[in-house]
Amino acid sequence: MYILIVDDDIVDRKLIRKMLMTDGMQLHSITEVESVSEGLYAIEDMHFDVILLDYSMPKEDGIELLREMRAKPNLGNTAIIMISTSENPSLALKCIEAGAQDFLPKNDITSASLNKAILFAKKRFESEQRMLESYLAVKRMAERDQLTGLSNRYHFEEILKSTIASNIRSKNSVALLVIDIDNFKNINDTLGHNVGDEILKQLVSRINNCLRRDEGFARLGGDEFAVIIGGISQLSQIGKVATRILNHTAEPFVIDNTTISCGVSIGSAIYPTDATHSHDLLKCADIAMYRSKQSGKGKNSFYKEQYQYEFSRRVEIQNNIKNYLKNDAFRLFYQPVYCVKTHKICGVEALIRWPDVTPFYNPDEFIPIAEESRFINELGNWVISTALKQLAQWQNKYSDTLNMAINISPVQLQSECFVEKLLVEVNKYQINTHNITLEVTETALIEDNLKIADVLNSLSVKGFKIALDDFGMGYSSISHLTTYPINIVKLDKSMQVAESEKSIKIIEGLSLMLKALDFEIIAEGIETQSQHFLCKELNINFMQGFLFSKAIPAENIEQLLIDCCLSQK
Structure with a gap:
């Protein structure tokens, strides 16, 4: 056993050495030093199993060596027995609390007691080490994300507090970047969580390559990450890091021979400019990240105070949506669609409206x-x-040929039970599917989502009409007209506003093309007699707009149905 004796008294050292050597059961390699500084040098040079450390020495107390050893992981794996001429119990307790495994008054030391203390101290230290390792393992699990190995949210927030505190002293700024993967939920939904997990691991590797070793990097949860950059003196430093991350993550991922594109959006906030507390700084960076999402994704946005207002407004709207759904408070208005040939209402479009409360929000919001x-x-x-339910009532009262158009979100089309729930309602009210038009915008088709295509084809086979809404708004692709089961094309109202010769020729050309492809055409946004006349000249099938009626409650639609002389049953 390798033993170090640290004692300034040469007589005591020789006595202890003699007691150790008289134990025939043990073979010891003994080193002697007479000061704390010499003890530190000895520890640096070699490993000792046990240190016999005198508490009272001229320049430094032995407890200083004890504390320094226990503060250094690479020098703290040795059992320590404190020895002293004092028999004061409070001193013994002080040494034990500082990290010693035992305390022996010099007057009580015998060969048997010393060797027994060494043996027990060694075993006690090994037990303490096992407990420490278990604690550290649990601590690592509590602080680390199991998938990526990064700090988790709890540990990250502690690091952020510490970084801010150290930069306060150095009077430097701290930047916080919140990073969120774009369209990650679609990847999990369509390709599975195994693929999603692999993307997360590869993305972490890419981001790590963009960072310095001293920049904190954590997974906050799900597909959201954060990076701390300390010692900021110029905004350009943050921009450079963000740009590197954006460029590295923009490259497609290849998982199981499948190429997947998904970049990230970043939000940046700066201490102390944007916030002086860690939790506020994180909130600011989060808000800036949402701004990047709203601005088209794949970019970095710096926090601005106005974003706080916009974010709070969004949170308020989201909470109100939840409450109004629970209380059945939303309203449904209907805008009539007129047949050009008969000048009568042939159907209506259902349009959701915010409850009649203040503040009031438009559907676009x-x-x-x-x-x-x-x-x-x-x-x-x-x-x-x-x-x-309303359509069933009107068909029974006025005409069973009346149609209902319902706007469907891309999110709904990707929901697992959308078709099932739709068919339940259709059967519940005994409505012919040919009288139901499901309106989708081209934004739902622009990514060529196979799931959406399958759902639309399934609905078309069941007899539902599929209308392509907002055609001509800017996303228009002729391929969508042939790839998806489209029956009706709705010309965007922006095409009706301009009445120049050029815009009229564009509308005329589109109309001829759509008719040649056997699509029914609905012109939206008809507001003037000249627009009405143009639609009649071009033989456009149907029209809707403020010239005829704005979206109105169901009771007002009834009067229009009567005025249009629809036959009653």
């Missing part, structure tokens, strides 16, 4: 938020049920 929060599925189910 709350529908995207409902889609992001996935409340759109519940909201869409309510629209379908309410609209089909």
Whole structure:
């Protein structure tokens, strides 16, 4: 056993050595030093199993060596027995609390007691080490993300607090980057969580290559990550790191021979400019990241105070959507669609409206938020049920040929039970599927999602009409007209506003093309008599717009149905 004796008294050292050597059961390699500084040098040079450390020495107390050893992991794996001329119990307790395994008064030391203390101290230390290793293992599990090995949210927040505190002293700024993977949920939904997990691991590797060793990197949860950059003196430093991350993560991932493209969006916030507390800084970076998402994804946005207002507004809308759904408070309005030939209402489009409360929000504001929060599925189910119930009443009262158009979100089309729930409502109200038009925008088709294509084909086979809404708004692709089971094309209202010779020729050309392909055409946004006349000249099938009626409650539609002289049963 390798033993180090640290004692300034040469007589005591020789006595201890003699007691150790008289134990015939043990063979010891003994080193003697007479000061704490010499003891530290000895420890640096070689490993000792046990240190016999005198508490009272001239320049430094032995307890200083004890504390320094226990503070250094590479020098702290040795059992230590404190020895002293004092028999004070409080001193013994002080040494034990500082990390010693035992305490022996010099007057009580005998060969048997010394060797017994060494043996027990060694075993006690080994037991303490096992407990420490177990604690550290649990601590690592508590602080680390199991999939990526990064710090988790709890550990990250502790690191952020510490980084801010150290930069306060150095008067430097701290940047916090929140990183979120774009369209990650679609990957998990379509390719499975195993593929999603592999992308997360590869993405972590790529981001790590963009960072310095001293930059904190953590997984906050799901597909959200964060990076801490300390010692910031210029904004350009943050921009350079963010740009490197964006460029490295923009490259496609290859998983099981499948190429997958999914970049990231980044939000940046700066201490102390944007916030002075860690949790506020994280909130600011999170808000900036959402701004990047809203601005088209794949970019970095620096936090601005106005984003806080916009974010709070979004949160308020999201909470209200949840409450209004629970209380059945949303309203459904209907805008009539007129047949050009008969000048009568042939159907209506169901349009959801915010409850009649203050503040009031337009569909353009709350529908995207409902889609992001996935409340759109519940909201869409309510629209379908309410609209089909109303259609059944009008068909029984006025005409069984009346049609109902319902707007369907891309999120709904990707929901597992969308078709099933739609058919339940159709059967519940005994409505012919040919009288139901499901309107989708080209944004739902632009990524060529196979799941959406399968759902639309399934609905078409069951007799539902599929309408392509907002055609001509900017995303228009002729391939969508042939790839998907489209029956009806709705010309975007923006095409009706301009009445120049050039815009008229464009509308005329589109109309001729769509008719040649056997599509029914609905012109939206008809507001003037000249637009009405143009649609009649071009033999466009149907029209809707403020010239005829804005979207109105169901009771007002009834009067229009009567005025149009639809036959009653």
